[in-house]
Amino acid sequence: MNPKLLLWLLTAILLVSFHRAEAQQSKNIPKIGVLFPGSRATFSQRTDAFIQGMKDLGYIEGKTILIEWRWAGDKVERMPELATELVQINPDLIVANGTPANKALKAATKTLPIVMAVVGDPVGTGLVQSLSRPGANLTGLSIVAPNLSGKRVELLGETAPRASSVAALVNPNNLVYRGELQETEDAARSSGRRIQALEATDANTLDQAFVTIRRRHIQSLIVLTNPFFSSVRKRILDHAINGRVPAMYFGSEFTDEGGLMSYGPNMNELFRRAGIYIDKILKGAKPADLPVEQPTKFELVINLKTAKQIGLIIPPNVLARADRVIR
Numbered sequence: 001m002n003p004k005l006l007l008w009l010l011t012a013i014l015l016v017s018f019h020r021a022e023a024q025q026s027k028n029i030p031k032i033g034v035l036f037p038g039s040r041a042t043f044s045q046r047t048d049a050f051i052q053g054m055k056d057l058g059y060i061e062g063k064t065i066l067i068e069w070r071w072a073g074d075k076v077e078r079m080p081e082l083a084t085e086l087v088q089i090n091p092d093l094i095v096a097n098g099t100p101a102n103k104a105l106k107a108a109t110k111t112l113p114i115v116m117a118v119v120g121d122p123v124g125t126g127l128v129q130s131l132s133r134p135g136a137n138l139t140g141l142s143i144v145a146p147n148l149s150g151k152r153v154e155l156l157g158e159t160a161p162r163a164s165s166v167a168a169l170v171n172p173n174n175l176v177y178r179g180e181l182q183e184t185e186d187a188a189r190s191s192g193r194r195i196q197a198l199e200a201t202d203a204n205t206l207d208q209a210f211v212t213i214r215r216r217h218i219q220s221l222i223v224l225t226n227p228f229f230s231s232v233r234k235r236i237l238d239h240a241i242n243g244r245v246p247a248m249y250f251g252s253e254f255t256d257e258g259g260l261m262s263y264g265p266n267m268n269e270l271f272r273r274a275g276i277y278i279d280k281i282l283k284g285a286k287p288a289d290l291p292v293e294q295p296t297k298f299e300l301v302i303n304l305k306t307a308k309q310i311g312l313i314i315p316p317n318v319l320a321r322a323d324r325v326i327r
Helices: 003-028 044-056 076-088 099-108 148-159 177-190 203-215 227-231 233-242 252-256 267-282 304-309
Strands: 031-036 066-071 093-097 114-119 138-142 165-170 194-199 220-223 247-249 261-264 299-303 324-326
Touching: 031 044, 031 076, 031 099, 044 114, 044 267, 066 076, 076 099, 093 099, 093 267, 099 114, 099 138, 114 267, 138 267, 148 177, 148 220, 148 247, 148 261, 165 177, 165 203, 177 194, 194 203, 203 233, 227 233, 233 247, 233 252, 252 261, 252 267, 252 299, 252 324, 299 304, 304 324
Parallel strands: 031 066, 031 093, 093 114, 114 138, 165 194, 165 220, 220 247, 247 261, 299 324
Antiparallel strands: 261 299
């Protein structure tokens, strides 16, 4: 046989064998989809915590697990399209952040397992039958806890005792905002404070909300839980600090970047813990049999730099309760 022809045949055989081995390896590596409401830049802390949580369990992106990321760019209307796109690539399971993302995924598939990395009220929104027995193809972690909103009102009131009026920044596109707002209003009323709900669904309405705060001389602010507010937190922080408005936020990502104070479950920890659900499902567990986890630990974070910047002295009794103080 011609030596050149023999060399060509051997090379071709080796290439075919290599691609078959590569294809077989890819086939055996679990593939998961991830759906976020914002962008990778605005949710970098959560994605980093998620990736680290997976690493802790032995899953290395690109080596022992494949991840298909999808980002809605704060456009809720894109959720159904992205959910369908993820379902069509037929992953082993899908992870989602927020109620709209999980609702879209539930509508897109009744069979693929879905892990709710962060979700508001999964029972009230119909995502699961109950926390203890989800009953379908969804399970994961909820951020809802009794009196969480009331505690935020209490802490803000103790921090800014002279602020009798409070703005509650809400996104009406959030399916669970009414319950959180009601709890916030009830807590404020019982302490003699007035709550005014201000709606924001995009940059323009967010700016207008702060115009209203200034015009009506509203003295403090509570930002209700919503992924959109996480995405535009720099804009919110700039408004609050420039207006010298004492503000309470739902997550430490705000205080880390200049917010006055935050109280709630650690969102990054929830994303890290999502890996535990993924690991169990990949090993054969069914979402219907895995109880939805509620937060049991909450952290109060106070930013003293911001307090000084807006001319506010944090009372010693509040400061003593902080889990973390940014100086």
